[in-house]
Amino acid sequence: MAYAAVADLRAEGVTLSTASDARLQLLLEEATRTIDKVTGWHFEARSATLQLDGRGTPSLWIPVPPIRLYRLALNGEDVSISRAHLVVVGAPVGPGFDGPRLTLRHGRVFPRGEGNVIVGARWGYTEADGTPEGHTPPAIRRACMLLVLRSLSPLADESSLEERTRWRVVEERTREQSFRLDSVRPSARLLTGEPEVDALLSPYVKPSLPGAA
Structure with a gap:
């Protein structure tokens, strides 16, 4: 591409x-x-699954903006990716964007470990154009x-x-x-x-x- x-x-x-x-x-x-x-x-949407390290904190900074998550697993267990359980800061990027991250709600944390957080998503730094993935x-x-x-x-x-x-x-x-x-x-x-x-x-x-x- x-x-x-x-x-x-x-x-x-x-x-x-x-x-x-x-x-x-x-x-x-x-x-x-x-x-x-x-x-x-x-700067375009690409599908990938990332393996990240949990740090024992509610928020996890990630290396590329997520556009649409389709999987999140902690220590091998899939967890909900609904807005009620997870805050996603990603793309299309808007005003005030200060970096991509995921934040668990309700007191949950990303458990400490090496490669124990699996995130499957469409990723990329895109800007809003009225479509779900941006451009x-x-x-x-x-x-x-x-x-x-x-x-x-x-x-x-x-x-x-x-x-x-x-x-x-x-x-x-x-x-x-x-x-x-x-x-x-x-x-x-x-x-x-x-x-x-x-x-x-x-x-x-x-x-x-x-x-x-």
């Missing part, structure tokens, strides 16, 4: 003479892996496109900055959001070495979370 599509790049003016569909797809998937690596999150943040989609566009015109092969930046995604629109980027913004962190891409990714870098790796 990739955070942008070949059709998005064609819409930005990338022709078949520049790159085939197959090459663009490979570059998009590579860019997606780069984004996942430098941010510490992934990839537009800034992440654009960063994926820019990484591919820049790789198609590497600095070593171009004679000028104008050629280097002949493709620039300056606007992104979704049903819920619209924003525009007309110039390179300073980046808070060095992530990919591309200042415009790093400026897009910096707000999405995973913070240090208590008890989450």
Whole structure:
């Protein structure tokens, strides 16, 4: 899977003479892996079962936002995942999000142990778009496109900055959001070495979370 599509790049003016569909797809998937690596999150819904360590506390910080839980087991015993018994802080991410976690209600705790908490879910850092699973943040989609566009015109092969930046995604629109980027913004962190891409990714870098790796 990739955070942008070949059709998005064609819409930005990338022709078949520049790159085939197959090459663009490979570059998009590579860019997606780069984004996942430098941010510490992934930005689409993916199904997985995680094995976590209980810490003897009501809340358990987890390494990726849960979108929809379908299983929770403590020491091999399945427990209820209803809202009456469990508070889930996850995705689609909203205002005030400070990290993904599960909290047991009614005085229950996640018992101490190694790998004794099993959580099956759909996971991913997504943003609200009116659907249950949300969508990839537009800034992440654009960063994926820019990484591919820049790789198609590497600095070593171009004679000028104008050629280097002949493709620039300056606007992104979704049903819920619209924003525009007309110039390179300073980046808070060095992530990919591309200042415009790093400026897009910096707000999405995973913070240090208590008890989450």
